[in-house]
Amino acid sequence: MSMFEGIPVDVGVIYEGERIRRQDMHVELGGPDQKTKFELVRVKGLDVVEDGKITVVGPDIKDMKEGSSHPFGIYVEVAGKGVEEELEGVIERRIHEYCNFIEGFMHLNQRYDIWLRLHKKSFGKGLNSFNLIAKVLQRLFKSELSFIEKIQITFFTDPKRVKEMYDEALKVYEARDAKARGMKDEEVETFYGCTLCQSFAPTHVCVITPQRYSNCGSISWFDGRASARVDPKGPVFEVQKGELIDSEKGEFSGVNEAAKKKTLGAVNRVWLYTGFGYPHTSCGCFEAVAFYIPEVEGFGIVHRGFKEVTVNGLPFSTLADSTAGGRQVDGFHGISIEYMRSPKFLQADGGWNRVVWMPATVKERVKDFMPKEIADKIATENEAKTVDELKAFLKAQEHPVVQTWKEIPVEVAPEMEEAAVPTIPLPTTAIAAGGFKIILKNAKIHAERLIIRREKEKR
Ligand code: ZN
Numbered sequence: 001m002s003m004f005e006g007i008p009v010d011v012g013v014i015y016e017g018e019r020i021r022r023q024d025m026h027v028e029l030g031g032p033d034q035k036t037k038f039e040l041v042r043v044k045g046l047d048v049v050e051d052g053k054i055t056v057v058g059p060d061i062k063d064m065k066e067g068s069s070h071p072f073g074i075y076v077e078v079a080g081k082g083v084e085e086e087l088e089g090v091i092e093r094r095i096h097e098y099c100n101f102i103e104g105f106m107h108l109n110q111r112y113d114i115w116l117r118l119h120k121k122s123f124g125k126g127l128n129s130f131n132l133i134a135k136v137l138q139r140l141f142k143s144e145l146s147f148i149e150k151i152q153i154t155f156f157t158d159p160k161r162v163k164e165m166y167d168e169a170l171k172v173y174e175a176r177d178a179k180a181r182g183m184k185d186e187e188v189e190t191f192y193g194c195t196l197c198q199s200f201a202p203t204h205v206c207v208i209t210p211q212r213y214s215n216c217g218s219i220s221w222f223d224g225r226a227s228a229r230v231d232p233k234g235p236v237f238e239v240q241k242g243e244l245i246d247s248e249k250g251e252f253s254g255v256n257e258a259a260k261k262k263t264l265g266a267v268n269r270v271w272l273y274t275g276f277g278y279p280h281t282s283c284g285c286f287e288a289v290a291f292y293i294p295e296v297e298g299f300g301i302v303h304r305g306f307k308e309v310t311v312n313g314l315p316f317s318t319l320a321d322s323t324a325g326g327r328q329v330d331g332f333h334g335i336s337i338e339y340m341r342s343p344k345f346l347q348a349d350g351g352w353n354r355v356v357w358m359p360a361t362v363k364e365r366v367k368d369f370m371p372k373e374i375a376d377k378i379a380t381e382n383e384a385k386t387v388d389e390l391k392a393f394l395k396a397q398e399h400p401v402v403q404t405w406k407e408i409p410v411e412v413a414p415e416m417e418e419a420a421v422p423t424i425p426l427p428t429t430a431i432a433a434g435g436f437k438i439i440l441k442n443a444k445i446h447a448e449r450l451i452i453r454r455e456k457e458k459r
Helices: 085-101 120-124 128-144 159-180 221-230 253-262 316-323 358-367 387-397 399-402
Strands: 025-030 037-041 054-057 068-070 070-079 105-108 116-118 150-156 190-194 206-208 237-241 243-244 288-293 298-303 334-335 355-357 423-433 436-448
Touching: 025 120, 025 221, 068 150, 070 085, 070 128, 085 105, 085 128, 085 159, 085 221, 116 120, 128 150, 159 221, 190 221, 190 288, 190 399, 206 221, 206 253, 206 399, 221 237, 237 253, 243 288, 243 423, 288 316, 288 355, 298 358, 316 334, 355 387, 387 399
Parallel strands: 025 068, 037 070, 054 150, 298 355
Antiparallel strands: 025 116, 070 150, 105 116, 190 206, 190 237, 288 298, 288 334, 423 436
């Protein structure tokens, strides 16, 4: 592997998907303990970018204490003939992939949410400087994306400078996101698919439409188009919409076919605008989870940065585990923040009229995109910390879901007619048992008796 000469650790696809536990890490960059972190790619003129230049602003890896955590920024400037600003989003998304090629270096999430760890072993082998990581990234970017002629990389670890650049990055992300707003799915013939997350979630295909951003929140329809144009054989590809099967749920024949092909038959149907039935699969890097709360028949939403437990007593991490892995889980839906700004957001489920709870910080970010009359009726952690408090709040506010509440008998009598016995359709369900994972596809569970019992809290 002469391409990585001078790099003390191995580099390759096999290291993708590698996780580094806290006790094994030498340092942590970004992540939940750090408020400011970012990765940003900007396209610049050929005369501005100095190819191969690497700058570290703040302490380098070798100056960091073992086990420590740091604010962190990766700033990549690229240039090339015909490289347009439109490509920034997709070039940026590759940082995730390429960092994960490095042995003992883990990269999670995207944009303002990145979380990296360096393994003690790799540090021990001599991976002790951002200069080495930058060299790997530069070589990979130039060999994989041949349109990049020049690339310079700056790592920020100085807290003050990270914060300055972070504020700048947020403005760039917002400008990118705003571009697709106002476009409609009905107005285009082509959607885009993305399989960048298949290394972590093998049965996941992101379907990116003008009104449905990628789960990770970093690839818009425009980004998808730009990427598929310059790299048609790459992980971002065209999806012909095909025939419209259901406009309410968002089912298209072309999307179903693409999902089937790219998941090798694991996923055959996708409903783009609902969290039920055949919801869009969830990878692992979604920005938020919409989770159904049966007691109130509405959706709660929680984003990755929320540190408390949600209204049903579970934290983001537990809800994310129930959602992730490329599965279609009825009532659990990995989404981007930008999708909440879309008129198609959970359209088939009632849209915002079906949302009952979300953290105040996310509400603030998307408030301008909710119907005016619903905003105050959706609880945050400030109004409801338990399902009982939530029920009372929704009643008092006359939230639209309250009208759907009826007394439903929870226990079904055993002497009921066979035909009336409930059958629960489960598109794909995973059961973990004795080290094996059993996957039931389109299983129908036939039960003589249905008992729903709330589990006691373990903590
Ligand atoms: Zn993803």
